[in-house]
Amino acid sequence: MSESVLKIRDLRVTFNTQLGELRAVRGVDVDVTPGEILGVVGESGSGKSVSFLAAMGLLPKSATITGSVELDGVELIGAGRKAIRSVRGKSLAMVFQDPLSALNPVHRVGDQIVEMIQSHQDMNTHDAEKKAVELLEIVGIPQPDERALQYPHEFSGGMRQRVVIAMAIANNPKVLIADEPTTALDVTVQAQILEVIQRVQQTFGTAVVLITHDLGVIARVADSVNVMYAGRNVESGSVQSIFDHPSHPYTRGLLSSLPHEGIERLHPIAGFPPNMLAPPSGCGFAPRCQHAIEACSAELPSLSSFEDLLTSCIRADELRVGRRS
Amino acid sequence: MFRFALRRSAWAIPTLLLVTFLVYIALRMGTDPLASYMRSNPRATRSKIAQYKELNGLGSNYVTGYFSWLQNFVTFNWPNSIKGSREVWPELKDAIANSARLGIAATTVGVSIGLTIGIFAALRPGGKRDVAVNTAAFVGISIPPYISAILLQLLFAVYWSKWFGNTLFPTSGVYPPGQDGFDLVLMLKHMALPTFVVAIQVIAVYSRYMRSSLLDVLNSDYMRTARSKGLSEFRILMRHGVRNALIPVITIAALDIGAIVGGLIITENIFDYPGTGKYFLSAFGNGDFPLLMPLMVIIVASVLLFNLLADISYAILDPRIRLD
Amino acid sequence: MQFLIRGFVLTNTVIPAMSPRQMAWRRFAGHKAALVCSAILGLLVLAVVLSPLTTRYGVNESVKAPPNSYLPPSKLAWLGTDDIGRDLYSRLIYGTRVSLLIGLFSAFISVFVGCVVGAVAGFRGGRFDDVIMRVTDLFLAFPFLVALLVVRNMFGSIGWLTFIVGEVSSLRFIIFLLSFFGWMGVARIVRGQVLALKEREFIEAARASGASRSYIIKRHLIPNSIGPIMVALTFSVVGAISGEATLSFFGYGPQPGAGATSLGLLVGQAKGAVQTGFWWIALFPCLVLVIISLCINFIGDALRDATDPRMDAGK
Numbered sequence: 020m021s022e023s024v025l026k027i028r029d030l031r032v033t034f035n036t037q038l039g040e041l042r043a044v045r046g047v048d049v050d051v052t053p054g055e056i057l058g059v060v061g062e063s064g065s066g067k068s069v070s071f072l073a074a075m076g077l078l079p080k081s082a083t084i085t086g087s088v089e090l091d092g093v094e095l096i097g098a099g100r101k102a103i104r105s106v107r108g109k110s111l112a113m114v115f116q117d118p119l120s121a122l123n124p125v126h127r128v129g130d131q132i133v134e135m136i137q138s139h140q141d142m143n144t145h146d147a148e149k150k151a152v153e154l155l156e157i158v159g160i161p162q163p164d165e166r167a168l169q170y171p172h173e174f175s176g177g178m179r180q181r182v183v184i185a186m187a188i189a190n191n192p193k194v195l196i197a198d199e200p201t202t203a204l205d206v207t208v209q210a211q212i213l214e215v216i217q218r219v220q221q222t223f224g225t226a227v228v229l230i231t232h233d234l235g236v237i238a239r240v241a242d243s244v245n246v247m248y249a250g251r252n253v254e255s256g257s258v259q260s261i262f263d264h265p266s267h268p269y270t271r272g273l274l275s276s277l278p279h280e281g282i283e284r285l286h287p288i289a290g291f292p293p294n295m296l297a298p299p300s301g302c303g304f305a306p307r308c309q310h311a312i313e314a315c316s317a318e319l320p321s322l323s324s325f326e327d328l329l330t331s332c333i334r335a336d337e338l339r340v341g342r343r344s
Numbered sequence: 345m346f347r348f349a350l351r352r353s354a355w356a357i358p359t360l361l362l363v364t365f366l367v368y369i370a371l372r373m374g375t376d377p378l379a380s381y382m383r384s385n386p387r388a389t390r391s392k393i394a395q396y397k398e399l400n401g402l403g404s405n406y407v408t409g410y411f412s413w414l415q416n417f418v419t420f421n422w423p424n425s426i427k428g429s430r431e432v433w434p435e436l437k438d439a440i441a442n443s444a445r446l447g448i449a450a451t452t453v454g455v456s457i458g459l460t461i462g463i464f465a466a467l468r469p470g471g472k473r474d475v476a477v478n479t480a481a482f483v484g485i486s487i488p489p490y491i492s493a494i495l496l497q498l499l500f501a502v503y504w505s506k507w508f509g510n511t512l513f514p515t516s517g518v519y520p521p522g523q524d525g526f527d528l529v530l531m532l533k534h535m536a537l538p539t540f541v542v543a544i545q546v547i548a549v550y551s552r553y554m555r556s557s558l559l560d561v562l563n564s565d566y567m568r569t570a571r572s573k574g575l576s577e578f579r580i581l582m583r584h585g586v587r588n589a590l591i592p593v594i595t596i597a598a599l600d601i602g603a604i605v606g607g608l609i610i611t612e613n614i615f616d617y618p619g620t621g622k623y624f625l626s627a628f629g630n631g632d633f634p635l636l637m638p639l640m641v642i643i644v645a646s647v648l649l650f651n652l653l654a655d656i657s658y659a660i661l662d663p664r665i666r667l668d
Numbered sequence: 669m670q671f672l673i674r675g676f677v678l679t680n681t682v683i684p685a686m687s688p689r690q691m692a693w694r695r696f697a698g699h700k701a702a703l704v705c706s707a708i709l710g711l712l713v714l715a716v717v718l719s720p721l722t723t724r725y726g727v728n729e730s731v732k733a734p735p736n737s738y739l740p741p742s743k744l745a746w747l748g749t750d751d752i753g754r755d756l757y758s759r760l761i762y763g764t765r766v767s768l769l770i771g772l773f774s775a776f777i778s779v780f781v782g783c784v785v786g787a788v789a790g791f792r793g794g795r796f797d798d799v800i801m802r803v804t805d806l807f808l809a810f811p812f813l814v815a816l817l818v819v820r821n822m823f824g825s826i827g828w829l830t831f832i833v834g835e836v837s838s839l840r841f842i843i844f845l846l847s848f849f850g851w852m853g854v855a856r857i858v859r860g861q862v863l864a865l866k867e868r869e870f871i872e873a874a875r876a877s878g879a880s881r882s883y884i885i886k887r888h889l890i891p892n893s894i895g896p897i898m899v900a901l902t903f904s905v906v907g908a909i910s911g912e913a914t915l916s917f918f919g920y921g922p923q924p925g926a927g928a929t930s931l932g933l934l935v936g937q938a939k940g941a942v943q944t945g946f947w948w949i950a951l952f953p954c955l956v957l958v959i960i961s962l963c964i965n966f967i968g969d970a971l972r973d974a975t976d977p978r979m980d981a982g983k
Contacts, residue, residue, distance in 0.1 A: 077568055108574035115572075120565035123584055124664055125591075134583075135573050170663045186573075363806065367818065374821025479701070482969070486961035488910055490917050491954045494938050498950055599809050606811030610914075614939075625918065628817055640814075647809050 024226050025051035025074070025111075025194045030086035032066070032073050039296045043069045045250040046086075048322070049228075051194060056220055056227045058241030058258065060234060060273070064292050066250040067230050071196045075113055076103045091193060109139040112187035116199040118179035122171040128182050129155075129167030135189040154185040157222070158215050177208035181215055188219055195219065196228045201236060213240050234277060238262060246270050249293050249303025251319075256328035266325050266335040269304045302331065310338055349656050356648050361414075363648075367640045368401075368410045371633060377402055380631025384426040399423035400633055413637065423634040425627075432635055436623070440642065443619030447608055450539045454546025459593070461547065462554025463586060469559055477551055484548025489607045493541045493614040500537065538615045542607045549603075553596050558589040591662045594654055601650040605643060692895065695974040702970030705963035712960065716765045723758035728927030731755050738946050748948035750937065756948065759929055760956055766924060767931035770839065770912050774846035775904035781847070782854025783897060787885050789855065790862030797859070804852040812849075813914060820845055820920060837923040842915070846908045853907070854900045861893040895975025902968030906961050913957055931957055 027049035034041040044066040051057050061067045072078050074088045074095060088095040090111055095103060115121040123131060132151035136142055142150070148167070155163035158181040171179060180200060187195055197216060201209035217240050220227050229241060237244055237258060244261045246254040246269065254267040265271045272288040290307030293299055299306055301316035308315070314333060322329040325336065332338070371377070381396055382388070388396075397403065400423050401413025416422065422432050465477040561567065562585055570584045609621030616622070620639060627635040659665055696702060715722045724746070725731060730753040731745050739749040747756040789797040807815060823829055823845065824836035834840035865871060865888075874884050890897075909931070915921035916932025917939070924930065935957055938950035 075572055077571055104574045104576070106574070107572055113572045115565060115569060117565060121569045123566040123570070123588065125588055125662055126583075134575070138573060138575050172664050183569075359806075370818045370822040373825045374818060374823075376825070482965055483958075483962060486906075486965050487958050488914065488961075490914070491935070491938075491958060494950055495954065498941070498947065599805075602809045602811045606813045609811060609813055613918075624814065640818075643811065643814060647811075651809060 022053075023050040024053045024091055025049065025228070026087075026089040027070070027074060028087040028089075030070055030073060030088065031084070032069050032078065033083045035081045035083070036296075041295050042298055043082075043250055043295055044073065045298065046319070047247070047250070047252055049245060049252075051226050051228060052243075053193070053226050054220065054224045055242040056217070056229055056240055058237035058244045059228060059230045059247060060232065060237050060244060061247035062232055062292060064249075064295065065247040067247045068198050070247075071113075071198065071228060071230060075107060075111060075196065077113075105139075108135055108192075109190045110193045112190070112192040112195050114180070114183050114187050114195065114197040114200050117203045118176060118183045119171065119203075121183055122179060124171055127168055127170055128174070132167070132182075132186045132189055135186050139190045150189070151185075154189055155182070157188075157218075158182070158185045159211075160185075176204050177211055180204060180208075180212050184212075184215055184219065188223065188225065191223055192225060194226045194228065196230070198230045199232070200229070201233070202231070209236070210239075216240065234273060246273070249298055250295065251303060251331065252322055252329075253304065253331045254328060255322065255330075260327050264326070264328075266328050266330040266339070267304075267332045268308045268310050268338070302333075310334055348659055352652055352655050356652055360645060360648055363644050364414075364641055365410050367644065368413060368637065369406055371636055371640070372402065372406065372409070375628070375631040375633060375636065377631065377633035380633065381426045384630065384632075396423060396426075400637075402633075417637070417641070422638065425635045426632050427630060432638060436620075436635075436638060439618060439620045439623050442617065443608055443612065443621060446535060446538055446542065446612070446617065446619060447604060449535060450542035450608075451546060451604060453539065454543040455550055455597075457543070458547040458550030459554045462551040463558060463581075465551065465555045466558035466562065466589075467581075474555075477555070481548040481552045484544045485552075487544070488610075489541050489545060490610045490614060492544055493538075493611050496537055496541060497614065534617075538611045538617050541611045541615075542604065545607050546600075546604060549596075549600060550593065553593050554589060557592045558585060561585050561589045564588070587661075591658065594657050594661060597650075597654055599651075602647055605646065692974040696970050699966075699970035699973065702967050705966040708959065709963040709967070712764070712956075712963075713768070716761055716768060719761050719765060723755075723761045725755040725758045727754070727759055727762040727929065729754060729758075738944075738949075740946075741948055747952045748946070750949060754927075756934075756952060760931075760934060760952060763929040763931045763934050763953075764956060764960070766839070766922075766928065767909055767912055770843055770846065770922070770930070771905045771909040774843045774850055774908040775901055777843070777847040778850030778904045778908070779854050779897065779901050782851040782900065783858050783890065783893075785851065786855035786858030787862050787889055787893075790859035791866060791881065791885055791889065800855065801859075804856060807849070807852055808856075812911070813918075816845070816849065816911065816915060817920060819848065820915075823848075837921075839922050839924060842912060842922040846911050849911070850904045850908060854897075854904060857896050857900045858893060861896045862889050865889055865892055895971070899968055899972045899975065902964055902971060906964040906968070909957075909964075910961060931960075 027047060030044055030047045030049075031042075032044035034043055047066070047070050049057075049059075049070070059067045059071075069078070073082070073084045074090075076095065078084065084096060086096060090106060093102075093106070095106065122128070126134075129148060129151045132154060133144065133147040136147045136150055137144070140147075152163045152167050155167055160166055160178060160181055166174070166178075171182070174182065184197075184200075195216075200216070201212050204212060213236060216227055216229070219225055229236065231237065241258045243257050244255065245252050246261070246267065248269050254261065254265065254270050261270065262274065265274055269288070272286075276285060276287050278285060288307060289309075293303055293306065299316065301318055302308070302311070302320050305311040305315040312334065320331040320333050322331050377400060378393075378397070381393070385392070398412070399416055399421065401409040401411070401416065403409040403412055420433075424431055461477050461481075465474040468474055566588075567580065567584060570580045605621075608619065609624055611617070612619040612621035613625050620642065623635065624639050624643075626632075627639060720726075731739070731749050732753070734753065737749065737751050737753050739745055739753070741748045745755045745757065747760065750756055750759070785800060789800045820836065823833075824841070830836065830841070833844045871884060871888060874888055879887075912921055912930060913932035913935050916930060917936040919936065921932050921936070922930060923933075931953065934953035938954055941947065941949035
């Protein structure tokens with residue numbers, strides 16, 4: 020395996036809230052291979068966004084972050100402000116969920132991209148503006164030179180998200196983190212945005228972390244997958260393996276709750292997500308899991324190899340069901 | 345952009361006419377111009393009275409009366425004040441200059457201090473700075489200008505000289521009586537207290553608005569995007585934070601002009617500062633119609649003007665509403 | 669349920685449920701300043717309500733035989749005496765009573781009228797809304813004192829109006845005048861709230877189930893606007909009290925007969941005190957007025973924070 024461009028080890032994020040300590044991320048490891056698309060899937064509250072916001076240093080001060088986040092060998096957790104600022108927007112960039120609120124409504128779109136360029140590259144405004152137009156063209160915006168002069172509210176949702184992506188790749192980052200980039204968009208537009216992301220990966224060799232709750236998105240573009248639940252990784256592997264023979268009951272539950280051919284009734288996963296102010300001891304999924312035994316709630320399971328996957332289910336072997344039906 | 349400004353300004357003239365018409369009716373009903381004239385000039389001859397009625401448009405009905413007043417007004421054929429038949433314009437001109445000076449000084453000082461304080465408070469909400477600013481602003485709002493004016497007058501006019509033997513800040517007039525010609529230092533000294541009193545109100549209001557507006561903006565997603573670009577904190581604050589936070593503050597600013605003018609009126613009265621405010625109150629007390637109408641026109645015009653300016657700056661600052 | 673931690677939303681955390689009213693109470697109680705102010709205000713109101721138990725002399729009663737004018741604070745008269753020897757302390761209490769009554773009455777009238785107009789304007793929209801907004805905008809943009817004086821005299825000259833409401837210097841008239849200005853601010857607040865609520869789904873659902881407009885206004889819009897309405901009420905009270913004080917200061921306020929006084933009138937006498945150096949005449953009435961304004965302002969602000977739906981799920 021080639022050296023990971025983004026290496027996260029034992030990341031823990033705790034929020035200090037009025038109602039107590041909220042343990043959003045409880046020991047997460049991530050490896051991002053250069054040039055690959057890593058899908059991170061989980062429901063709301065699983066800690067998937069928080070993990071990567073922590074890596075970017077974009078969490079509020081009430082968050083306590085421990086662990087290690089290495090970008091190309093440089094440690095980000097605890098690094099000084101200047102160090103972090105030189106990484107953000109340059110080697111590590113982020114695309115957010117709602118493109119309308121992510122863009123400043125009072126500045127022109129082109130200017131916002133130019134700002135991104137000029138904060139990390141020594142380029143005069145004229146050249147930066149030309150580069151901005153080029154970027155808009157790469158992400159597929161028609162008449163980029165005219166549209167660069169427009170304001171965010173003059174774009175449709177999908178176009179706006181393209182603008183955000185153009186802004187993010189302006190300085191050719193090594194890793195692009197896309198936090199639910201398609202969730203706020205129409206289904207037809209979703210496919211287009213995913214295609215743009217793929218194009219970016221292929222053209223520039225950018226590694227992409229695609230955070231989503233939508234398995235369809237993962238199936239479409241991801242190379243490998245991390246499944247998160249209750250602030251921890253529960254399963255990880257290549258996208259084919261995960262979809263073909265998932266080993267963790269949660270992943271299996273996710274996959275079988277999708278509508279597919281031949282199904283007459285939908286099978287949601289019973290129960291509710293856990294309270295992260297007082298997370299369950301042991302496996303986070305145990306309270307909802309139909310295969311749980313006492314040992315499951317006894318102590319926090321860690322990821323271990325199982326066939327060609329990494330899984331945290333201690334009963335993976337016993338529960339082996341074979342190929343997915 | 346230009347078209348937008350033009351369209352908005354087009355509304356101003358008819359509104360001005362309409363409002364002055366309403367003011368004309370209100371004053372004519374409320375201050376009984378004829379009776380006040382008779383009171384001040386008990387031995388006026390019949391022709392003088394007729395002339396007074398004519399020049400002030402006090403004809404039989406309100407509509408024609410208004411138009412005849414309007415005609416006289418715009419042709420600068422202004423009737424004289426009922427008090428000693430003094431001409432209105434020369435004194436009014438000076439009064440306007442004095443008030444403008446005071447208003448501009450107070451607004452400049454107040455707005456710049458207020459906005460800055462508001463920004464500092466918003467940066468650490470709930471912190472000691474924030475609480476201090478909030479409380480001070482509250483106190484500022486709760487003390488009406490006439491009270492702060494009185495208390496300051498008390499302090500400086502009576503006690504300061506008693507304790508320190510000299511007058512640091514004079515408490516009346518633009519110049520000491522008998523002053524001839526222009527003396528900047530003296531003028532500033534005389535302006536100090538009134539400016540301070542009006543500025544208190546301005547600071548209190550603007551610091552709170554800036555604080556809450558900036559807090560809102562700081563919680564927006566595009567602030568997070570700006571931070572993810574790796575920009576410096578200062579740049580993020582100014583170009584993204586304050587820039588956006590100014591928009592609602594400007595809207596308030598227009599409506600606030602009325603309050604500032606009101607504060608001016610009160611302050612001028614207490615500090616015996618010869619501005620339009622002082623004139624208004626004395627004219628109102630006398631029922632001096634010929635003096636009141638031009639004053640009201642000025643007040644109405646400035647309110648409408650500032651509303652217009654605020655509308656236009658709002659459009660400049662926020663491109664979203666230019667789709668008008 | 670969603671958490672808002674300084675701009676960062678965490679979702680799907682299960683928290684014990686509290687009704688919105690309980691949450692609002694909790695937040696209000698968290699405002700220490702507001703609690704202190706409520707206490708102070710409560711004490712003041714108590715002192716006023718329990719008069720004449722709390723006063724030492726009648727409102728028009730001399731403290732002792734002459735010489736009794738302009739006595740500085742002493743055991744005889746805690747806050748000193750005025751120009752004809754009346755106890756300032758007692759007069760302050762009686763005066764505050766009058767001003768508080770004026771404030772409360774006009775605030776309630778303002779809020780009532782303002783709610784109705786604001787709700788209808790916001791809900792119906794259209795020309796009615798436009799016109800109302802333009803008019804109130806204009807009025808509110810004017811210097812308060814100027815508008816107040818001009819309108820006061822105009823109303824005062826309308827015969828049938830003074831017949832109903834009372835003469836220009838009566839208490840009823842001043843309440844009417846202050847309400848006339850007060851409802852506009854309330855109407856704008858209520859209208860804003862209605863506009864925001866109008867788009868919410870539960871209103872659509874009510875319409876879809878056939879509810880009439882007035883029913884929707886009465887049963888859905890107004891109860892959901894209680895927060896802003898209460899805030900508007902508090903600010904109306906303080907606005908009315910300040911308005912009365914401003915008018916009285918310049919001599920255009922109410923003149924309750926028989927030696928009675930109002931807080932504004934007492935503050936108005938402060939003018940003369942500056943020249944004469946009788947500081948208690950100026951200081952104490954001003955202090956009381958400022959304390960009342962401050963406390964009500966603080967409480968109103970805390971109420972506004974407490975009922976701000978920003979903590980609720982809203983993404």
